[in-house]
Amino acid sequence: MVADVSFGEGIRVGLKDGSAQNHVALPKAWRIQSSGEEWVELGGARPAAARSVEADEARRRARPPLSLSAHGTPLHIELGREHYRRSEPSWEDAGRPSAAVELRWSNATLEIDLHVPLSDRTFAAADSVNRYDNEAADINGDSVQLYLRSGDLLSGWMLIPERESPLVRVRQLDGWRAPRRIDARWSPTTTGYDLHITLPGPPPDALDVIVNEKPIGRERRRGQLVLSGGRARGEFVYLRGDRHEPDRLIPLRIDD
Secondary structure (H helix, E strand, C coil): CEEEEEECCCEEEEECCCCEEEEEEECCEEEEEECCCCEEEECCCCCCCCCCHHHHHHHHHHCCCEEEECCCCCEEEEECHHHEEECCCCCCCCCCCCEEEEEEEECCEEEEEEEECCCCCCCCCCCCCCCCCCCCHHHCCCEEEEEEEECCEEEEEEEEECCCCCEEEEEEEEEEECCCCCEEEEEECCCCEEEEEEEECCCCCEEEEEEEECCCCCCCCCEEEECCCCHHHCCECCCCCCCCCHHHCEEEEEEC
């Protein structure tokens, strides 16, 4: 069992039995030396994948765009198993969470309608406190995350319905602060809720939508439905907070 860890030229790991290990990164290996003279060397190092602006652009171009009609015809997308970013329960064990996203371009406005058929409506109150980590308290409740890219500008928000009114609380996300007008309203359904979002102005180049779900009886959210996909990537919801990778956004175009 580990008792303490210290950092210097390498990493010293102190164990509860009084012994220690020194870990040293070599050019093509990792060496672990015990308190005595014994040591073991781990090989098979793999070079880190290089990231570049060109690579990010290539990934964006490779993703099929969402195509909206300039005449207001809605695009309907069902979110389910392949979009689920899980915690401990799988999508099946969580009761098969789902949501429907409808996108429409009309009168120089992007409209987004979300239908969440099953929800305990555990929307976090404005004065909620997160007792578990440094993330915003509203991630641990039913809510929606919306991300847009317009050229080099990134806009993103957390949207939390107010329980006693049709109003939606909007929190702009760190790193996604390009100014953009956004309006939202919500309404309860028999077993869930609907959320209507309007974004006047030029259409964005790309977007992503995430639906957080936290049923009654849990302290943290159980999972997320991610428009750009979750399950196929083997992703988990842990430690994500409200953060998202800009290159995950799905290209958007308006067709005549």
